[in-house]
Amino acid sequence: MLDECSCLKAASQESRGDKRRRELVSAAYRLIEEKGFEGLRVRDVAAAAGVNIATLHYYFPDKEDLIRGVIEHIVQEFISDNAPIVHNTQMSAADQLQAVIANLENRVRDHAGMCVVLNEITSRAHRDASIHETLLEMEAGWRAHLSALIAAGHADGSIPPSTDAAGTASILTAMIRGLIIQAVYRLDKPDFQTIAKLVRDWIGGMRK
Amino acid sequence: MLDECSCLKAASQESRGDKRRRELVSAAYRLIEEKGFEGLRVRDVAAAAGVNIATLHYYFPDKEDLIRGVIEHIVQEFISDNAPIVHNTQMSAADQLQAVIANLENRVRDHAGMCVVLNEITSRAHRDASIHETLLEMEAGWRAHLSALIAAGHADGSIPPSTDAAGTASILTAMIRGLIIQAVYRLDKPDFQTIAKLVRDWIGGMRK
């Protein structure tokens, strides 16, 4: 039925090698989630992906290459996770902000693994300049997103102009990070609905 | 001059063994700060403490024992660091709360190492129940501290009764954690003075 000619496949479909690469990265990702970088062994990654160690090294010449692959993967996951939220013309900006925070509950539940791995990676940023740079970009993305939301609130009147967009976005980013850690590592059980309402009151000015 | 009789020394002074133990834990602590658990090697710890590996294992039968020692050490450091802040009758509770946050700037500067190690340990909490329990206690301590401060604010009138002490303390703990991570891992450069004022306004109700 379908034309399986390689020239057509090549454009949209991933090659066999790309698939392997993806499987290996995915296996590494799961192992980091489970045992941290501390317990990451290339042998285990290969076994989890169902291939020989030599095959792993064929795709990722050394362990650090594999880790770089995992980081690229998490960046993609992060981007595709956060992109769809923007631009909702139905709700006021303040409502959207509240929704973003309230939604963290689902986010943490569905992506606990990503949070764990992201935290492991953050520790590594301390010793690896390129990881540090990557995280800086992700962090800046979050801040820009929140900052834009607050600016939209200035425009639609749901957030008072006295609320500094950049500064508040910076604080919110910190708060969100802290809440995620509390939830993922079960150090507290944040009530995201209540928190979302509270933050909305803070940012948007008290409502009666 | 001094009576060096062992029976007198024993009561107050640490034994030779205790000193070694302390040196080894301290060396391990520094290495975790530098390389993470990922790069922690008992050989390196022994070398940094200037003793043979066998001597290390004489005091800490295995690596996990050493790590337990490091965790006990950081709990002590954390306690002795945070204890002195409580009970200041000169300032209003709201002012004290503001001061706590403004003070994070110095705290992060002077104890960046502790923050880094604490983060490494937090990752481990995911796989080690006893670490999880320890962190729960530390977290609860912070929350209780902040909660008490807010309750004091209810009493002295600097914080409106409508501000829920427990809930707000929980959020503040998350925010503080996030800010510390941002600062220590240089993902952002939080302006703690401004943030402290802002939070004070949020918690204490807007001032004109």
Place this chain on the structure above:
DNA sequence: TATAGTCAATCAATTGCTTGATTGGAGTCG
């Protein structure tokens, strides 16, 4: 057939831990 992909076997280095011997200081007996 040429090449990308895969594997069994293996290597050298690392790593947690052990062994057996040695040291030095505190207590004891003659």
Place this chain on the structure above:
DNA sequence: CGACTCCAATCAAGCAATTGATTGACTATA
């Protein structure tokens, strides 16, 4: 005092297992 015992503390050497990486041969597929 001085020879002797005892034991905590220390070390050099080494062991077995692990670990990241390589080699060279084999295979499927385009």
